[in-house]
Amino acid sequence: MSAAPELLLTYRGRVVPEWVDYNGHLRDAFYLLIFSLATDELMNLIGLDEAGRQASGNSLFTLECHLNYLHEVKQDTEVTVQTQVLGLDGKRLHIYHSLHREGSDEAVAANEQMLLHVDMAGPRSAPFGPALLARLTALRQAHQPLGLPRYAGRRIGLPT
Amino acid sequence: MSAAPELLLTYRGRVVPEWVDYNGHLRDAFYLLIFSLATDELMNLIGLDEAGRQASGNSLFTLECHLNYLHEVKQDTEVTVQTQVLGLDGKRLHIYHSLHREGSDEAVAANEQMLLHVDMAGPRSAPFGPALLARLTALRQAHQPLGLPRYAGRRIGLPT
Numbered sequence: 001m002s003a004a005p006e007l008l009l010t011y012r013g014r015v016v017p018e019w020v021d022y023n024g025h026l027r028d029a030f031y032l033l034i035f036s037l038a039t040d041e042l043m044n045l046i047g048l049d050e051a052g053r054q055a056s057g058n059s060l061f062t063l064e065c066h067l068n069y070l071h072e073v074k075q076d077t078e079v080t081v082q083t084q085v086l087g088l089d090g091k092r093l094h095i096y097h098s099l100h101r102e103g104s105d106e107a108v109a110a111n112e113q114m115l116l117h118v119d120m121a122g123p124r125s126a127p128f129g130p131a132l133l134a135r136l137t138a139l140r141q142a143h144q145p146l147g148l149p150r151y152a153g154r155r156i157g158l159p160t
Numbered sequence: 161m162s163a164a165p166e167l168l169l170t171y172r173g174r175v176v177p178e179w180v181d182y183n184g185h186l187r188d189a190f191y192l193l194i195f196s197l198a199t200d201e202l203m204n205l206i207g208l209d210e211a212g213r214q215a216s217g218n219s220l221f222t223l224e225c226h227l228n229y230l231h232e233v234k235q236d237t238e239v240t241v242q243t244q245v246l247g248l249d250g251k252r253l254h255i256y257h258s259l260h261r262e263g264s265d266e267a268v269a270a271n272e273q274m275l276l277h278v279d280m281a282g283p284r285s286a287p288f289g290p291a292l293l294a295r296l297t298a299l300r301q302a303h304q305p306l307g308l309p310r311y312a313g314r315r316i317g318l319p320t
Binding site for chain 1: 182183187188189190192193195196210219221222223224225226227228229232247248249252254272273274280283312313314315316317318319
């Protein structure tokens with residue numbers, strides 16, 4: 001996959017019949033499957049593809065995520081995911097995915113994720129190696145001018 | 161399914177091969193599929209099963225959710241979901257699911273959800289009818305003494 005000018009393009013595909021509910025709309029959990037596949041592609045882009053995981057013994061685990069459902073998506077819709085690196089520390093990576101109908105800038109869903117770098121031999125948390133840390137830092141710096149996206153940092157609650 | 165003494169039991173099942181990743185662990189998106197199926201069961205319990213949806217023309221849509229991944233879950237593990245009603249207003253329902261290995265009180269994942277009651281003819285948001293509102297209010301009152309669960313109301317961010 002190729003990278004968009006600013007954000008990363010991490011998924012392109014079609015909403016398949018297995019992913020829709022009784023209404024013919026993408027079921028909530030399958031929005032997250034698409035975002036999870038987008039995280040896989042991000043891992044490919046930063047060198048944590050299958051070969052990289054086997055060579056390093058390291059991977060990324062999801063600690064926590066937040067989803068906002070903004071529009072319904074029907075079966076057979078072509079969709080893409082754009083990804084922004086929001087931040088990182090020595091072993092954690094904070095990212096934001098947005099789901100779009102192919103060719104549209106409007107997000108139909110948003111997904112914030114906190115990922116942990118792990119040594120799979122434990123599994124236990126492990127600091128990013130120097131090469132990976134350099135790649136992630138470069139991405140964060142490239143994305144920093146974009147600012148915090150609309151649905152990042154949200155807390156769920158009823159209006160009071 | 162039968163209700164636990166306090167919380168609702170909304171899912172009981174086994175982690176099937178289609179849900180695990182390259183490590184043999186439940187993939188992040190399929191935790192949410194289990195929680196989504198638990199919400200379906202909650203809908204059954206409050207009268208929004210398929211017959212109730214067709215009779216009323218109403219359903220619940222997910223607006224937003226938050227997941228915390230606490231422990232890995234291997235293929236073939238028997239799991240259950242317990243559900244707490246945290247709050248509601250005229251058309252929104254705020255719930256909290258926790259995922260457990262069968263027979264264990266320790267949560268392996270938590271999922272907070274905000275659901276919207278909709279008239280499917282729009283679809284547009286719609287107030288709960290009197291019977292549904294009474295059922296939900298009774299559940300909220302029964303669950304209120306349990307207090308706010310550990311992973312409710314969280315915001316994602318790196319420690320500063």
